[in-house]
Amino acid sequence: MKNLPRSKLLYALAGAIVIAGYFIFFGGSKGEIKYVTQKIERGDITSLVRASGTLEPTKEARIYSQINGTIKEIRAEVNDEVKKGQVLALIEGPEGLSGDVEYFKEILKKTETDLEISTNSHEASKRLYEKELISREEFNKSLSEHSMAAAAREKAQADLDTAQRRLDSTRITSILDGVVLEKNIIIGEQIHPNKSEPLYVLAENPRTLHLVSNVSEADIGKIKEGQDVLFKVDAFPGKDFSAKVKRVANSPSIKNDVVTYDVTCLVENPELELKPGMTAEVKKVISTKKDVLKIPTAALRFIPPKSSAVAAEAGENVWILKQGKPSPIVIETGISDDFHTEVVSGPLSEGDQIVVEYTISGRNNKGPGFALPQPKRF
Numbered sequence: 001m002k003n004l005p006r007s008k009l010l011y012a013l014a015g016a017i018v019i020a021g022y023f024i025f026f027g028g029s030k031g032e033i034k035y036v037t038q039k040i041e042r043g044d045i046t047s048l049v050r051a052s053g054t055l056e057p058t059k060e061a062r063i064y065s066q067i068n069g070t071i072k073e074i075r076a077e078v079n080d081e082v083k084k085g086q087v088l089a090l091i092e093g094p095e096g097l098s099g100d101v102e103y104f105k106e107i108l109k110k111t112e113t114d115l116e117i118s119t120n121s122h123e124a125s126k127r128l129y130e131k132e133l134i135s136r137e138e139f140n141k142s143l144s145e146h147s148m149a150a151a152a153r154e155k156a157q158a159d160l161d162t163a164q165r166r167l168d169s170t171r172i173t174s175i176l177d178g179v180v181l182e183k184n185i186i187i188g189e190q191i192h193p194n195k196s197e198p199l200y201v202l203a204e205n206p207r208t209l210h211l212v213s214n215v216s217e218a219d220i221g222k223i224k225e226g227q228d229v230l231f232k233v234d235a236f237p238g239k240d241f242s243a244k245v246k247r248v249a250n251s252p253s254i255k256n257d258v259v260t261y262d263v264t265c266l267v268e269n270p271e272l273e274l275k276p277g278m279t280a281e282v283k284k285v286i287s288t289k290k291d292v293l294k295i296p297t298a299a300l301r302f303i304p305p306k307s308s309a310v311a312a313e314a315g316e317n318v319w320i321l322k323q324g325k326p327s328p329i330v331i332e333t334g335i336s337d338d339f340h341t342e343v344v345s346g347p348l349s350e351g352d353q354i355v356v357e358y359t360i361s362g363r364n365n366k367g368p369g370f371a372l373p374q375p376k377r378f
Contacts, residue, residue: 047335053213057203066169104160118149214260
């Protein structure tokens with residue numbers, strides 16, 4: 001007789017141990033089934049959609065340099081409140097920027113004088129031409145000189161505007177009323193327009209923030225503008241903050257084949273407790289019902305053991321005990337929260353006991369017994 005392979009021998013030994021353990025613990029008996037019940041109550045139910053989110057400024061501005069230069073002076077630091085047009089920092093730009101502005105101012109002044117002279121001369125030529133006192137050629141020459149003077153004036157204005165913008169670029173200014181979130185410069189630093197990191201990041205009024213959360217496609221149909229939202233942040237674990245839904249995105253976000261939609265909520269932050277970038281656990285309030293008959297949601301997932309020999313009826317079943325055995329009752333349910341579900345109709349009353357699970361004890365009822373896994377019906 002050939003020897004069994006080592007792996008098959010190990011499998012056979014393990015099987016024998018499992019079988020032996022079963023008969024030692026249970027003694028081959030079926031054990032006693034015990035049903036766990038909970039009392040049906042009346043109360044309030046709030047249906048929620050849960051999601052994770054991030055606090056963001058309602059408007060954010062990133063400020064970059066428009067010229068090459070060196071940081072000469074810093075006038076705003078992180079967390080400073082700033083006004084639109086306020087100077088945040090000064091740049092030592094290329095030499096001659098101030099001189100360029102003065103030069104083009106003089107050029108503009110001269111071209112404006114030339115244009116005024118040309119305009120008067122052209123008007124005089126026009127009157128003479130209409131009286132046939134000058135030739136067509138002389139009139140066209142006057143017209144051409146006037147056009148050239150007008151073009152020279154426009155070019156001088158454009159040159160001055162460019163020089164002024166370059167000079168203005170040496171002053172880094174705020175483009176909104178808000179607060180400084182980031183400052184990424186130091187005095188003496190060389191900067192240029194291609195610098196990838198912004199010089200400053202500003203946020204509009206920090207007393208109002210946006211809460212942006214990702215809601216699953218299964219729940220997005222429940223979200224409407226104006227709904228109330230509750231959320232928590234790690235910085236204040238015992239405190240609920242409130243917000244209202246402002247916008248529901250129509251375009252989905254798809255990551256790892258999971259489809260979500262961005263929901264933006266408006267958050268009032270008068271005490272400045274909340275900061276941009278904080279993550280939040282979000283609960284969106286879908287509906288609230290007061291003083292309704294409610295059952296533990298676990299009762300809707302309960303399925304009796306096969307040995308009980310009872311069959312469910314058509315519809316949504318829950319189970320009560322009659323003479324120690326589970327008996328099905330068909331109900332209609334409404335909204336749910338994390339733990340309870342509303343009973344809209346069905347032969348249940350406040351105070352009734354409803355089955356939520358069962359246990360099977362070991363031989364001779366020794367030990368606490370164990371709970372069988374409950375298959376989910378939905």
